[in-house]
Amino acid sequence: MEKKIGVGIVGASPLNPGWGIAAHIPAIQALPTYYELKAVSTSRIESAKAAEKEFGVPAYDNHIDLINNQDVDLVVVAIKLPNHYEVVSAAINAGKMVYCEWPLGKGLEQSLELARQAKLANVRTVIGVQARFNPVIKYVRDLIRDGYIGKLLGTSLVGSGMAWGDVTNLSNAYTLDNSNGVNMLSIPVMHTLDALTYMLGDFKDVSAESAVRQSKALVKETGETITKTAPDQVAILGTLESGTIMTAHYQGGVARGENLRWTFRGSEGELVLNAGSGQVQLADNLKVYGATGEETELQELSIPEKYYASSSQLPEGVANNVGQMYLQFAKDLQDDTHLTPDFEHAIQNHELLDVIEKATIAGEKQTVK
Known part of the structure; x- marks a missing residue:
């Protein structure tokens, strides 16, 4: 790709490690041809400082500053479901691509509204159904x-x-x-x-x-x-x-x-x-x-080995399937295809x-x- 995709992860506290640290960061780090971690955010200043030291990128104690970071192209939402709507909506309004963990919203109505917002804004989206x-x-x-x-x-x-x-x-x-x-x-x-x-x-x-x-x-x-x-x-x-x-x-x-x-x-x-x-x-x-x-x-x-062809560069464990989603999304952006499950797919689920x-x-x- 001509330009790496700058990734910002909402929910990446080293003091309380969750899915963002277990799966997303290892997957991104394993795909340096396509992605580069540019920022992370947590919910507290103490964890933000720890994240900045741990990952060597700007870290914030709120999602708004991460979304407004000009180096962030893709906002990854890896936080508790009750907070998905606010963060995903803010990212869409800023014109950023969004990778949201499943479920998309808290119920069908919220999810339909987020999918509607993404469609109106014409932003690319990913829903985290990696199985x-x-x-x-x-x-x-x-x-x-x-x-x-x-x-x-x-x-x-x-x-x-x-x-x-x-x-x-x-x-x-x-x-x-x-x-x-x-x-x-x-x-x-x-x-x-x-x-x-x-x-x-x-x-x-x-x-x-x-x-x-x-x-x-x-x-x-x-x-x-x-x-x-x-x-x-x-x-x-x-x-x-x-x-x-x-x-x-x-x-x-x-x-x-x-x-x-x-x-x-x-x-x-x-x-x-x-x-x-x-x-x-x-x-x-x-x-x-x-x-x-x-x-x-x-x-x-x-x-057969061919099924592991795209896995060879990815770490073992929970980051592997997530990494394959990142890899497919990068190819989608490169080839103008839509093979990665997106918010429209999330609505079907x-x-x-x-x-x-x-x-x-x-x-x-x-x-x-």
């Missing part, structure tokens, strides 16, 4: 499309939320309050359903149930017991446009065995994905097992999330538009 960039997810998608298991009959998965159990840490305690919108359905389930629609196509209809089965949670750092209103059980039954039946059951907390088991059964064979993490967007240890034709036992499948929520309230099947 579809995992090489294993891409490989399974191709196996199914190439007929490895014949006609896909059904798919089912059981997953752990990893959070939303009976123990939490202080920084994630707010996710147990359902009014904040950061719950097991909106995070691990929707990240997984984004990967599902990438592999198998869109939904036709859904039914769903949710429940709070453990109403109290212990905060590890303080020993305090807090009330949990966010569901720790979410079950979905859906029909895809292809006619394929899918089921998903997510449970709060961490399982003692597999935290993700995802089965794809076809007329000629079967595929199984599993991982140590129930959150597909975070899993860097996905494994796939398959059997086809006359084979009667599942065997672990080796992922938010509309699906809204339908699932309505299905849990109504207790009956809902049509997906």
Whole structure:
């Protein structure tokens, strides 16, 4: 590229490291041909000073100064969901490109408004649904499309939320309050359903149930017991446009065995994905097992090297899939394509999330538009 993309990250405190530090900064640093970190912001002057020392770039204790930095072309919003709307809207109004972590807004209405603002301002956007960039997810998608298991009959998965159990840490305690919108359905389930629609196509209809089965949670750092209103059980039954039946059951907390088991059964064979993490967007240890034709036992499948071609320059772990999103976005800007999930894509997911929520309230099947 003729000019590197200057990146400013909102939410990058070394004193309280979060997703910005764990995933975004390593990904950006691994792609120096395309990107350069230009600024970071935190919520306090102490953490801003620590960030400036840590990363060697200007650091602010507010997002407005970061957005107004002329060297920042792309504003990355890696903060808690309740604050997304204010920061994303400000970045759009300044004419900056925006990479926002999923969910886009707190509910469908906020998200629609942010997508509308971005469209009117004609700014490029990215929504952080990185599971579809995992090489294993891409490989399974191709196996199914190439007929490895014949006609896909059904798919089912059981997953752990990893959070939303009976123990939490202080920084994630707010996710147990359902009014904040950061719950097991909106995070691990929707990240997984984004990967599902990438592999198998869109939904036709859904039914769903949710429940709070453990109403109290212990905060590890303080020993305090807090009330949990966010569901720790979410079950979905859906029909895809292809006619394929899918089921998903997510449970709060961490399982003692597999935290993700995802089965794809076809007329000629079967595929199984599993991982140590129930959150597909975070899993860097996905494994796939398959059997086809006359084979009667599942065997672990080796992922062809071509699926890792774009990963070789990226760090292992959670920064890898995020880095692949950055790489695709840079190519989109270079080639004037739109292959990176953007705010319009986010709206599709938010509309699906809204339908699932309505299905849990109504207790009956809902049509997906």
